[in-house]
Amino acid sequence: MANKEITIKDVAKLAECSPTTVSRVINNSDHPVSQDTAEKVQAAIEKLNFSPNRIAQGLKSDKSNIIGVIVHDICDSYFAQMVKGIEEFISGHEYIVNIYNTSRSVEKELHAVNMLKANRADAIVFAGGALMDKEYEQKMYTIIEQLKSQNTVLLGVTPHPFEIKNINLGNQKAAAMITEYLIEQGHQKIAFVDGPQNLYTSYLRRKGLKESLNKYNLNLNDELIFSGDFSFEGGRKAALELLKKIDEITAVLAANDATALGLIWELNNQGIKVPEDISVVGIDDLPEAKYSYPPLTTVSLPIYQLGTNIGKYLLKSLTNDQSSDLESVEMKLIKRKSVKKII
């Protein structure tokens, strides 16, 4: 920045008044200022193309206007939509959304949290730290310790209660919902293609499946849990494994839609017909889900809307003193063509 910054003083000089007065018209304060001078100040501001230095304002007010958003993978449709929702609301209200992509590395998560701390972020949305793993959890404590002192909302991060607002993302409920649908359609031999190892989200979805099964006196056979990683590729590989036990299975729940899509693709590729030979369902309702062969039956999590709600919630708790609650979003069973009713 070679060129000198234009400050409130320059405006004051041009408008023939004090910086104090300029500040007053900028923030239209309670302290009265005459119509006349106000106009002069406005004119000066326009003429100089002045905009108050947020950094200086921040120093004075002890606010950074930064909202940190920490996610695993911004290219994952799930997080992308969420970030978009948050941004929509936050940027419109003069806040900065500062994203971090952690690729599920604790080190990066810690780094993000430290940066956010150094920058005195006003609030943090933390969608990371979801590994149920001893070593990882140890490190998480350091992170949480930092987060505690801040205005933070955790996104279904961990089973441990941390005295931090932890939003239930409805993972378990979604899995339960679609499982019950499967059972209603007569399926009893249901397989599961898991998400990433030790990821809390995977755990919850698996749990939703298991408990629904139990409710109907059915069991989730451990032999019928196939590993996956939330990706299309992972779904394909799982399909190959699953093929070996195809006779023991009438339906399969994939931990997410990407996996389900991969499953369907490879199943087709191997000459297995969906849903005639096997039913496949997912969770998320990706935009692509309706264009698979056959269109995927799944449950929609309105993540974008959750994002805007989080934005709203954060903003309220930053401006108002008493924080209202986060508006919840409704998930929905999306029946398409990948499930066959049996018997």
Place this chain on the structure above:
Amino acid sequence: MANKEITIKDVAKLAECSPTTVSRVINNSDHPVSQDTAEKVQAAIEKLNFSPNRIAQGLKSDKSNIIGVIVHDICDSYFAQMVKGIEEFISGHEYIVNIYNTSRSVEKELHAVNMLKANRADAIVFAGGALMDKEYEQKMYTIIEQLKSQNTVLLGVTPHPFEIKNINLGNQKAAAMITEYLIEQGHQKIAFVDGPQNLYTSYLRRKGLKESLNKYNLNLNDELIFSGDFSFEGGRKAALELLKKIDEITAVLAANDATALGLIWELNNQGIKVPEDISVVGIDDLPEAKYSYPPLTTVSLPIYQLGTNIGKYLLKSLTNDQSSDLESVEMKLIKRKSVKKII
């Protein structure tokens, strides 16, 4: 922030020295400070869990450490990858990446630019403003005027030279590349499914097609340009239109992969075989592209890598005085199964 902030003064008091000295060890300045006191200061910092207030630092140094990234749609795989690339590099170097999702609205673009200005962003990546539209361009001037004074890189934004670093994203070249491939395979009657109306990117891809055609004394028949919007849905609709002239067409270039995927889907749906009845190609090489029926022939733009390169470039020009050039990335023709060799 009810709880009082820990400042350099607190550290100084605990370490029994002056704030000046603390500052010196924090920034390990040239000014010497004895081993002994340095250690005391470090100890105090640890004990108080102190991290210097970036806002105050920013005020003093006239740096915000903010890098603004303005994109059309963060959920679009193209931009998501780009943002991820930028973040990867930038966050690792103590910079904040501040994203804006504009949904192609000039008003939002202007808002973003104004916020970035108010926050004294150190650099801006502007991937917006790409509409070739009179009214729009008028407003763009206001935006550009603001951007000019900042360290900005434009991402293939507009045909007009604005004295701002404007990166050629290779849109035209990509289109040319795949067109030539089509011609090599014997295709002469090539249709085009356009991108969003007036979008510069669409224009460039169309131009790449047109000029390659001309090179071989072929013409792009205006009747064979179908409208689209870069989406799967758009591709589907275009397929329906395209069907009416199927006899005049042997191949179709979609403005992007999403469109091509939609095309293929609907073509299949209508009983038209790809590539037997018609060849389809796209541009971008989305992850999904290899899983369509048939797998899509396309050209890959390594957007993620472009992102990291932009990060690198920005960082260099912020730290070093003389700015080195942006490393370019290489696009590649990805031959899969959606093109048939004819004659």
Place this chain on the structure above:
DNA sequence: TAATTAATGGAAAACATTTTCCTAAATAAG
């Protein structure tokens, strides 16, 4: 008319840093 009160404005302190300048001691050079 005198005494309040309201309207308008400014000076200076404060926010958490860094930087410039200064001082004092210790060491090196003459």
Place this chain on the structure above:
DNA sequence: CTTATTTAGGAAAATGTTTTCCATTAATTA
């Protein structure tokens, strides 16, 4: 032994705002 130089440290100014306090004038009330 005197004079430079190096080493180590601090006081205070500066960054661009906002806020607290004070001052002046005008308007209202007693």
